[in-house]
Amino acid sequence: MEVLEREKLRPLPSQGQARVPGKSFHLCKNRRSFSIRLKEKIRKLLSREKGTVYKDPGGKVRVCLVYPNTYSVGMSSLGFQTLYSLFNGERYCVCERAFLPDKEDVRELREKNLKLFSLESETPLLEFDIVAFSVSFEEDYMNIPAILEMSGIPAFSSLRRARNHPLVMAGGCAVSLNPEPVADFMDLFFIGEAEGRIAEIIEYFFSAAGNKEKEEILEGLSRLAGIYVPSFYEFGYDGLRVASIRPIPGAVFPVKRARADAGGFPLPRSAVITPDTEFSGTSLIEIERGCPRGCRFCAAGFMYLPPRWGKKEDVKKGVESGLALSARVGLVGAAVSEYPDLKEILRPFSSKGEITLSSLRVDNIDYEMLSLLKEGGLRTVTVAPEAGSERLRRVINKDFSDEEILDSARCMARCGFKRVKLYFMVGLPAEKDDDCVKIAELSLKIKGILKGARLILSVNPFVPKPFTPFQWHAFLDIKTVEKRCGIIREMLKKEGGIEIKTMPLTNAIIQAYLSRADRRAGNLILEASRKGWRGVLKKEISNISECVYRERGEDEILPWDIVDTGLKKTYLWKEYRRGLEGKTTPPCDVGRCFRCGVC
Numbered sequence: 001m002e003v004l005e006r007e008k009l010r011p012l013p014s015q016g017q018a019r020v021p022g023k024s025f026h027l028c029k030n031r032r033s034f035s036i037r038l039k040e041k042i043r044k045l046l047s048r049e050k051g052t053v054y055k056d057p058g059g060k061v062r063v064c065l066v067y068p069n070t071y072s073v074g075m076s077s078l079g080f081q082t083l084y085s086l087f088n089g090e091r092y093c094v095c096e097r098a099f100l101p102d103k104e105d106v107r108e109l110r111e112k113n114l115k116l117f118s119l120e121s122e123t124p125l126l127e128f129d130i131v132a133f134s135v136s137f138e139e140d141y142m143n144i145p146a147i148l149e150m151s152g153i154p155a156f157s158s159l160r161r162a163r164n165h166p167l168v169m170a171g172g173c174a175v176s177l178n179p180e181p182v183a184d185f186m187d188l189f190f191i192g193e194a195e196g197r198i199a200e201i202i203e204y205f206f207s208a209a210g211n212k213e214k215e216e217i218l219e220g221l222s223r224l225a226g227i228y229v230p231s232f233y234e235f236g237y238d239g240l241r242v243a244s245i246r247p248i249p250g251a252v253f254p255v256k257r258a259r260a261d262a263g264g265f266p267l268p269r270s271a272v273i274t275p276d277t278e279f280s281g282t283s284l285i286e287i288e289r290g291c292p293r294g295c296r297f298c299a300a301g302f303m304y305l306p307p308r309w310g311k312k313e314d315v316k317k318g319v320e321s322g323l324a325l326s327a328r329v330g331l332v333g334a335a336v337s338e339y340p341d342l343k344e345i346l347r348p349f350s351s352k353g354e355i356t357l358s359s360l361r362v363d364n365i366d367y368e369m370l371s372l373l374k375e376g377g378l379r380t381v382t383v384a385p386e387a388g389s390e391r392l393r394r395v396i397n398k399d400f401s402d403e404e405i406l407d408s409a410r411c412m413a414r415c416g417f418k419r420v421k422l423y424f425m426v427g428l429p430a431e432k433d434d435d436c437v438k439i440a441e442l443s444l445k446i447k448g449i450l451k452g453a454r455l456i457l458s459v460n461p462f463v464p465k466p467f468t469p470f471q472w473h474a475f476l477d478i479k480t481v482e483k484r485c486g487i488i489r490e491m492l493k494k495e496g497g498i499e500i501k502t503m504p505l506t507n508a509i510i511q512a513y514l515s516r517a518d519r520r521a522g523n524l525i526l527e528a529s530r531k532g533w534r535g536v537l538k539k540e541i542s543n544i545s546e547c548v549y550r551e552r553g554e555d556e557i558l559p560w561d562i563v564d565t566g567l568k569k570t571y572l573w574k575e576y577r578r579g580l581e582g583k584t585t586p587p588c589d590v591g592r593c594f595r596c597g598v599c
């Protein structure tokens, strides 16, 4: 890879420099009006990073990879970090980063009419060939038009021209599930897993940009795997529902998600280590993708099926090199504790540095596993029973008995853990008040077993997600959610050492709306980016409520039907009905099972 690691910042290219060899683009007039304070701040951040990539931009496609939230949040995203490596791994591509500035910086940029710029070479976003958003969460959608406007780039794709503006694209978990709410801002989406797919995008862009109009470039790119160009599809509506999706002649329908299965599951890991993230100074490694257990609410589990595990030797090497770079290694995946050789991975490293896991499945917990993690420095054990009663856990296909959960708590107590975190949801399909009483009762029993340990309950409203069996289900009305959270609080209020954390309910409604909205949500997102969600919610409450609280019909066209993940809609519906009947479904049996359509 032609990379100059930790080299001094290169001088900025002269104004009006061609973005791709032989192609002349626009000038940026705001270079000298950068905020000195902001530049200083960014240089300080860069000085604390390990692994920053600086490449000579001459003759290369220039990509600005943007995380639509702050540096601290974005640098904690392994997906974002992986893309940074993948783009920079291409010979004819240079990839830099940009983030949503902190509040005071946004104010300064707006007041002084300054433009947002990249971290590595302090180049305005407007001067890049491609601005690529990596979007993990729906809550960040409002930051997309905000960042574009801060960069002097029109928010709507229809107002941008290839010769004046970068191509704007997005990928990541949230938009791969349902790209529609932000479709009007994007020239194209990358749907699915990017490993092995970046080269063809860069190669096509390298050969086409400058010679072709935007429509032609998009047309060429749309032939590549996982590429969705929203302007090539016309959505028809019947009131608030989607009545039809019509592709223009030649456009592929539906768009197949790209899957990184050629040559085995790659091992994404943190490219840049920094102390300024949520996972301060932690090297993250994805050891597993797609969960075999089929929990009916879980988008990450279904979206990335079939389940795939990194090779044991690669994981070991990854942990070793991670611990050489940082004091802590975080193993991540939709079902990390399902990794078949996990103890074998942990054993040699437990005394060499801290190894953390995103969360543990109750039925994977045993004394040896917890001891290895404790020895490796793990402070908090996180488990996710999700529901308080055995009945409701069958509905969501997370079929642990209360006794299994209590056994895992006994194991934690024996190992001497002082902090335990439990994830629960409120508002699940078929839930009754009594299920929330059971959350509190179960928590009290666990607290009793853990004695002096601190128990943290994360209790959040269930949000139905696309491409899960619960995608048709209505979000529970917020008054009932409030009441049920209240039951839990009331029952636990006198118990010391238990902390309850709940996301603000307004945020849950916004997330529920954006998860399943169609592309008409774009105008609302733009308005929210300028004035905040409060006013938008007030003005549009009936439309938003209809979207959030409506149960979808079996045959209804869903906005995300534009995407083909390989999952059969009929299978998901069957799973939904089985869930409501309290019937469980066994885990994946790769090689012998073909039921969901993915394998």
Ligand code: SF4
Pocket: 292, 305, 306, 307, 587, 588, 589, 590, 591, 593, 594, 595, 596, 597, 598, 599
């Ligand atoms: S076909 Fe079977 S094994 Fe394959 S992803 Fe679907 S449920 Fe899992």
